[in-house]
Amino acid sequence: MIDLAIRGGTVVTPEGERRADLAIDGERISAIGNVGAGSREIDARGKLVIPGCVDLHTHLASTPTFTPLDDFEHGTRAAVAGGVTTVVSMVYQEDGSLRRGIERGMRDGARSLADFAFHVIVTDPSEAARAEIPGLLRDGHAGLKVFMVSPRFVERRDDYRLLLRAAAEAGAVVAIHAEDHEIVAARTAVLHASGRTGVEHFPDSRPVEAEVKAVAEAVQLAAATNAAIYLVHLSSRAALAALREGKRRARVFGETRPLYLYLTRAQFERPDAALWVGQPPLRDADDVDAVWAALADGTLDTVGTDHIPHTRAAKLAVGLTFDKIPPGVSNLETLLPMLYSEGVRKRRLTLARLAEVLATAPARIAGMYPRKGVLAVGSDADVVVFDPDARRTIRAADLHSACDYDPYEGWDVTGWPEVVLLRGEVAFERGTTRAQPGRGRFVPRSALKW
Numbered sequence: 462m463i464d465l466a467i468r469g470g471t472v473v474t475p476e477g478e479r480r481a482d483l484a485i486d487g488e489r490i491s492a493i494g495n496v497g498a499g500s501r502e503i504d505a506r507g508k509l510v511i512p513g514c515v516d517l518h519t520h521l522a523s524t525p526t527f528t529p530l531d532d533f534e535h536g537t538r539a540a541v542a543g544g545v546t547t548v549v550s551m552v553y554q555e556d557g558s559l560r561r562g563i564e565r566g567m568r569d570g571a572r573s574l575a576d577f578a579f580h581v582i583v584t585d586p587s588e589a590a591r592a593e594i595p596g597l598l599r600d601g602h603a604g605l606k607v608f609m610v611s612p613r614f615v616e617r618r619d620d621y622r623l624l625l626r627a628a629a630e631a632g633a634v635v636a637i638h639a640e641d642h643e644i645v646a647a648r649t650a651v652l653h654a655s656g657r658t659g660v661e662h663f664p665d666s667r668p669v670e671a672e673v674k675a676v677a678e679a680v681q682l683a684a685a686t687n688a689a690i691y692l693v694h695l696s697s698r699a700a701l702a703a704l705r706e707g708k709r710r711a712r713v714f715g716e717t718r719p720l721y722l723y724l725t726r727a728q729f730e731r732p733d734a735a736l737w738v739g740q741p742p743l744r745d746a747d748d749v750d751a752v753w754a755a756l757a758d759g760t761l762d763t764v765g766t767d768h769i770p771h772t773r774a775a776k777l778a779v780g781l782t783f784d785k786i787p788p789g790v791s792n793l794e795t796l797l798p799m800l801y802s803e804g805v806r807k808r809r810l811t812l813a814r815l816a817e818v819l820a821t822a823p824a825r826i827a828g829m830y831p832r833k834g835v836l837a838v839g840s841d842a843d844v845v846v847f848d849p850d851a852r853r854t855i856r857a858a859d860l861h862s863a864c865d866y867d868p869y870e871g872w873d874v875t876g877w878p879e880v881v882l883l884r885g886e887v888a889f890e891r892g893t894t895r896a897q898p899g900r901g902r903f904v905p906r907s908a909l910k911w
C-alpha cells in the first residue's frame with residue numbers, strides 16, 4: 462500500500478493539467494495517474510494539485526545586529542500556510558567571510574518549517590571572499606547577491622566585476638538589486654535640500670531611470686563576465702524592456718514582486734503611505750500592466766516576495782524622512798492565492814504559467830530542479846491542494862506572519878491553499894499549521910546549468 466494518495470484533483474504537471482491521483486511514498490512522489498489505496502488519503506475532487514512554491518527572495522535570516530520580525534520560524538509558518546514550501550533567504554557576508562554568513566543562516570534555519578537555502582549578500586568583494594566561492598558551491602551554496610544601489614558598488618566596481626567572473630566560473634547565480642546609486646543619492650539630496658522629506662516624495666527619490674540604468678549596467682556586466690544574473694524585484698515598463706533586450710545578450714533572469722502587480726504609487730497619497738515603502742517604489746498603472754504582460758510572455762521568470770515585514774509602528778514612526786523608513790512588507794502567505802485570484806481567475810496568466818513562475822522556474826534558477834518545483838515521479842512531495850473556489854478577505858489577524866498589518870488588508874480573493882505537504886508530510890491543512898519548527902531542511906543548490 463502506498464503511504465498517501467491524493468485522489469481526483471486537477472494535477473498541474475509540465476505536460477499539462479489533467480484529472481489524476483498522486484501517490485506519495487516516504488518523502489517523494491511515486492506515481493501520477495490512477496493509483497491504488499493509500500494508508501492515508503486526501504480527497505482532492507474539485508481542487509487543484511500544484512507544486513509547492515519556491516520563493517527565491519526572502520529575508521528571514523538574522524545579522525549580527527538585526528533579527529527580522531519574521532525570522533525563519535515566523536516567516537516559514539506564513540510560507541507553508543500560503544503554499545510556499547521552499548524559501549531562499551538572503552544572508553550577509555560576515556566579518557569578511559561569505560561562509561560565516563551562511564553558517565548564521567544555517568543556525569537560524571534550524572527553526573524553519575519550510576525547506577530552505579541561501580543567497581549571500583556580498584558587501585566586500587575581496588580576493589578572499591572570491592576565493593571562497595568554489596568551496597561554497599561544493600557545499601550546495603550556489604547563490605550570491607549584489608546591491609548596485611549601495612555606494613560600495615560604485616566605489617568597488619572592478620572588484621564586483623571580478624566577483625561576477627568568479628561566480629561564472631563556479632556556476633553561482635548572482636542576484637542583483639538594480640537601482641543606480643548615483644541617481645538615487647542625487648534625487649534624495651535635492652528633495653532633502655528643499656525640505657521635501659515626507660513619504661509622499663519617496664517615489665520621486667527612486668525614479669524609473671535609476672532602475673533602467675542599473676539593469677543596463679548589470680546586463681553589460683553579465684555579458685562581460687559570462688555570469689548568470691537574477692535581477693530582483695523589477696517594477697517598471699522601461700526596466701522590463703531593458704531586461705528583454707538583456708536576455709538576448711547575456712544570461713539574465715528577471716523577477717518581479719507582488720507589490721508591483723497589485724498596487725500603484727497612488728498609495729503614496731495616503732497618510733499611512735509608509736506602510737507600502739519598499740525598494741524600488743510603487744509605480745504607475747501602466748507599469749503594473751507591463752509587469753503582468755512580462756510575467757505572461759516569459760520576459761519575467763519568477764515572482765519572489767522579498768518578504769521582510771516591519772510593524773505598523775516601525776513603518777509609521779514619527780519623524781522618519783522618506784529614506785529612513787524601513788523598507789519591505791509581508792508577502793509569503795498571500796503570494797500564491799493572490800496570483801491565482803488576480804492572475805489566473807482574471808485570465809492574465811494560465812494555471813501552467815502560475816506553476817512555472819512560482820515553482821518550476823525558481824527551482825531551476827536555484828539549482829534545485831527537479832527535486833523541487835515540479836510534480837513528477839521522484840520529486841520531493843511538496844504539494845499544494847488548492848481550493849479554487851475558497852473566498853477569503855485578507856486580514857493580518859488571520860495570517861501567520863508576526864506583522865500586525867498586511868499590505869493587501871481588505872482584499873477579497875478567490876482561491877486558497879487547503880492542504881500543503883512538505884516532503885510527504887502535512888505542513889498545513891484547513892487553517893491549522895501541522896509542521897513544527899525544525900521540520901524544514903537545507904536544500905543543497907547545484908551549479909546553474911543553462
Ligand SMILES: [Zn+2]
Binds near residue numbers: 520
Ligand atoms: Zn530583498
